[in-house]
Amino acid sequence: DIVMTQSPDSLAVSLGERATINCESSQSVLYNGNNKNYLAWYQQKPGQPPKLLIYWASTRESGVPDRFSGSESGTHFTLTISSLQAEDVAVYYCQQYYSSPPWTFGQGTRVEIK
């Protein structure tokens, strides 16, 4: 199974500052047929289900603010919140959906306001 490892486990960022969350996959999730990484990012606020933010590592889901962006470098992936807002306080998860199940998630990163 592909293991997804996020870092840090939690971070506190001042309002308006940048938040960066990392995710490492234990093996490539790049499909050579379309040159896309099968990596998604989700946001989960307390008491709510997860919400899809980013898919294919860097494609923003419709309606997601453009302060959220995803990037990739090999098996290393990053979710960046360019200017943290109060409503961004949540736990963020990466997930791989490459090839065939089992699909696996990172352990989550909690983002708080400093």
Add this chain to the structure above:
Amino acid sequence: EERLVESGGGLVKPGESLRLSCEASGFTFSEAWMSWVRQAPGKGLEWVGRIKSKALGEMTHYAAPVKGRFTISRDDSENTLYLQMNSLKTDDTAMYYCTTERGRTGGAFDIWGQGTIVTVSS
């Protein structure tokens, strides 16, 4: 509006069974591949299993911890997904979400229900 609504959760004893349902609306359910994802109290997300569309034989896959105990099925005429859970263990205590895997995202989970809580305790 695209929507998923889970039901059927509750309190059961170890070894007992439970069937969860997930009713879909606002999108073409018959074409969607569907997954169940669970979240134990205070923990992260864990994929449980998936069912493909009828056109692809309703093929299923399961996570190792539930294989042989859980069964996913679907009724496209009722736009409903099911999760039959047998031989439940205390470790199965979690919020259970149904979610969609659709082609436009390559399979990322784009629609989520609000979840239904399953508690396994003696």
